[in-house]
Amino acid sequence: MFKHHHTSIRSHLPDTASTARLETSGRDGDAGSLRSRTRLAACCAGLTAAALLLSGCGGGSSDSASANAAAADSSSPSAGMEDMEGMAMGDPSATPADKIPGAEVVKATFKLLDTRPPGMDDVKGTASLAQGPKGTTVTVSLTGLKPGEQYMSHLHGRPCATKGGGEHFQFDKGGATTPPNEVHLMFTADKSGMGMTTVNNDRKTGKKAVAVVVHPMEAMDNRIACADFDF
Numbered sequence: 001m002f003k004h005h006h007t008s009i010r011s012h013l014p015d016t017a018s019t020a021r022l023e024t025s026g027r028d029g030d031a032g033s034l035r036s037r038t039r040l041a042a043c044c045a046g047l048t049a050a051a052l053l054l055s056g057c058g059g060g061s062s063d064s065a066s067a068n069a070a071a072a073d074s075s076s077p078s079a080g081m082e083d084m085e086g087m088a089m090g091d092p093s094a095t096p097a098d099k100i101p102g103a104e105v106v107k108a109t110f111k112l113l114d115t116r117p118p119g120m121d122d123v124k125g126t127a128s129l130a131q132g133p134k135g136t137t138v139t140v141s142l143t144g145l146k147p148g149e150q151y152m153s154h155l156h157g158r159p160c161a162t163k164g165g166g167e168h169f170q171f172d173k174g175g176a177t178t179p180p181n182e183v184h185l186m187f188t189a190d191k192s193g194m195g196m197t198t199v200n201n202d203r204k205t206g207k208k209a210v211a212v213v214v215h216p217m218e219a220m221d222n223r224i225a226c227a228d229f230d231f
């Protein structure tokens, strides 16, 4: 009698816990993608010019809208001045993906994964992926991290719902597991637990790099959070 009672309590616990977690991540996800769509709509005027540029040759346009966009961007001290070699794993001061002139930008909101280590329950953030004349630029920005800790993000090839993003995205499948054949972003959380960086790759991922996953640097098999790009 007692034994049976005990067993049934134990068998219910995991169900309840995982249901609660699912509901939480679902709600966050909806709010996140709604927010990013709203943001996209707000900057549509600029995107139209970008789309026109992309459908043409992509460079040397004297179109006044793109000239304005470039002028606005050059007010940022780092605009257009990055050393590509120094950016293999990211540069926090590089022009973020959503500010790249003439690029098509896709956003994503991080959702916690069940595989996250303890103490990572408050991790939130976004990722942006820009494709344009300079190739692919990715920016990740997160809060709720452990201050001073190092983290690593990669572009992954599967959606977050499929094995937490599946394998790393590779430009040449079966090739090197390092940049530039893969896209890696390494960063350190500041005193407030905020971490962000930007990386550039000469090649375009198209729609094949569908997700970005963040891992603790010292336990790379651990997946903290995953974000699906809204292609």
Ligand SMILES: [Cu+2]
Residues within 6 Å of the ligand: 153, 154, 155, 156, 168, 213, 214, 215
């Ligand atoms: Cu990864």
